[in-house]
Amino acid sequence: MLAAIENILGKAVGLHGASIGPASIMRAVRRRMEECQTMDDDAYLGLLRSSSQELQALIDEVTVPETWFFRDLEPFRLLAEHVAGQSSRAGQESMFRVLSVPCSSGEEPYSIAITLTDMGLSKDRFRIDAVDISTRILARARYAVYGRNSFRGDEGDARDRYFSQTGKGYELHHAIRDSVDFHHGNILDDGFLPGSGIYNVVFCRNLLIYFDRPTQMKAIAKLYRLLVPEGMLFVGHAEGGCVDHRLFDVIKRTGTFAYRKKPVSPADGESKPVAHLPVPAPSASNTISKKFDAKAWRPGPSPIPARIDNKPVVFSVSDAWEALIKEAQQLADQGEIGVARVICEDYLTYNSCSAPVHYLLGLVYEAEGKIERSREMLQKAVYLDPGHYQALIHLALYAEQKGNMGAAAAYRDRARRVMERNGMGVARGRS
Ligand SMILES: C[S@@+](CC[C@H](N)C(=O)[O-])C[C@H]1O[C@@H](n2cnc3c(N)ncnc32)[C@H](O)[C@@H]1O
Incomplete structure (x- = not known):
């Protein structure tokens, strides 16, 4: 029961069960179950999954509203x-x-x-x-x-x-x-x-x-x-x-x-x-x-x-973003797709001309099953960096999946030329 509730709350509001404490969560659940006049765990879980109203009521119960005027001054x-x-x-x-x-x-x-x-x-x-x-x-x-x-x-x-x-x-x-x-x-x-x-x-x-x-x-x-x-x-x-x-x-x-x-x-x-x-x-x-x-x-x-x-002002944030994008890449690899997507999307509001981030976002959208958006991102990556080998190969695969063999061959041809231009190593997209 506790694990299922933590999972639902985590997905809905990002609340981390361990930080709220299992006892507090279960107290809130019991109060809600009493309110809903059910003592059956499965019935309550079913209600929670099907009713956004009940989910909101549990969120209201579990969140800590502690606050006061001029807190900490x-x-x-x-x-x-x-x-x-x-x-x-x-x-x-x-x-x-x-x-x-x-x-x-x-x-x-x-x-x-x-x-x-x-x-x-x-x-x-x-x-x-x-x-x-x-x-x-x-x-x-x-x-x-x-x-x-x-x-x-x-x-x-x-x-x-x-x-x-x-x-x-x-x-x-x-x-x-x-x-x-x-x-x-x-x-x-x-x-x-x-x-x-x-x-x-x-x-x-x-x-x-x-x-x-x-x-x-x-x-x-x-x-x-x-x-x-x-x-x-x-x-x-x-x-x-x-x-x-x-x-x-x-x-x-x-x-x-x-x-x-x-x-x-x-x-x-x-x-x-x-x-x-x-x-x-x-x-x-x-x-x-x-x-x-x-x-x-x-x-x-x-x-x-x-x-x-008297701290000197730092006049560039690009290093910070690059590091964050690396983390987004790692998170995507670990399956934290949603977080990786938000970081990439936010990055593009800061710098909309980054081929690698469009490429990464293309992979993230693909993992989320948003194939059209993924293709759009990969095309933008190639537009921004015509030598982006991985994006070209990916686009060739998409074209093949759609049965568009002419487009697929054109993408593969471009990828081959990138390969040749860059020597025999695996060609990489430019930043
Ligand atoms: C301890 S109060 C903080 C109030 C005030 N900021 C302060 O420091 O005094 C925490 C609040 O976070 C709200 N909360 C919890 N998860 C949230 C989320 N994902 N988005 C927005 N608010 C959230 C709760 O409803 C609760 O009112």
Whole structure:
């Protein structure tokens, strides 16, 4: 029973059974079985496999929604500094965008909204997207009424300034609520927040620890794609080891695990600007700025907080991507096809002219049974690198399978010429 449930949860949401703990999983299952009025393991497994509603209910039960306002405080200070540092390069048209995933019952994204408001950003200068897989917890986030337990951190006087005490609890003011858009989503879904280079800052805290290593890599590749160049990523205290240092620079700062997306040089082919903000200096009355360590905080022309630690900026990320692609190759060899595909697809949004990655993606699609897409990728590989021997041979095989012997012969002929040109060794595709 436990193994079957772990398998279902792993496939649906990437949750790693060992990190949640077998006892917690089984407690959640028993609660759901009671709710469904069945004591029969097989009947419940059948229900779980056939009903997405029941799967969602079990996910809601098994996920850990633990969170509170200004959890760990330091990430919010650093965020405030980041915003303050951008003020000198502000443009009137820019919008500051933050993603909070997972957002749980809303304390984290609302803390971000309070931080930005306290920094003097008006509502129309920033947007926060907040995503969680649990529909139940999202309903609580939208309700935005909190008990004392949500204020166990160091939120300063934020509760007095932004909440009204009512019979139901502490009700968040609409001005803050309205700056957060909540979405139901699974960070591991292929369709999760399409697009790239969208967010200036991503908070992804206390989720990665529940994933196994390949799943962590898949999530990190997605977050990398979603950030603007030099955008900031915050992870939880136990999650520093989950971040790929080839893609992110550490921002050295006690009390927070923060990273900066490695900037890309023009030679790397990406030139999206970082949004800069019109921000007034922090007011003396604001919660966050009152907690600033003036010595550590040096607002200046640099918009990048990581430069506070005087680390030289790395201007190329291509080595990091190459290493990641090697890992994707290994993962594909080990049968981790889905993770390999996400890495390749994300890579192609960064560099769409790589023949080897089109070729690898062609093999991955083939393993997934997506033959037409596989053929398309192999053709692109050959278009980008006419001397790509393996792709030519593969295309010849596809043509033969379709009974198109003329095309097959043409591909084989081209492959033979590549062979001859490159001597008698096995010809290899160029990067
Ligand atoms: C411990 S809370 C973290 C909340 C907040 N980030 C913080 O650090 O305080 C973990 C949340 O992750 C959500 N979650 C679990 N798997 C997820 C997935 N695959 N995609 C999105 N959210 C997920 C759970 O529903 C839960 O609300």
